[in-house]
Amino acid sequence: MPLTTLDHSVVSKMFQLKIVPAPDAGALRTVIDFDAPGAKAMEGPDMAAVDLYCGQCGALLVTGIPKRNVKTSVIRCKLCRAFNDPSGINMQ
16 A cells, blocks of 8 residues: 655655565566666656655665556665565556
8 A cells, every 4th residue: 555745745655665586587577776876776757656665675766757667677776785576566
């Protein structure tokens, strides 16, 4: 169940992701693994988009990105290195 918060006068849905094992090398899913300052893997301008948090350490991984752009990926947390799966979340 999503948590709802008020941020800059916009309602944002926040989801903690499910932790999964590392995908096999031949897997068809994209692994988002990043090496940039901060914990966020992806950040965009869409204020109506969901916020996705690491299921292990709680770090904010994705904000401002439409759900269709991340649902088929596995997101690796930069802080704890856990693999997070957004595919099972009902992001409506």
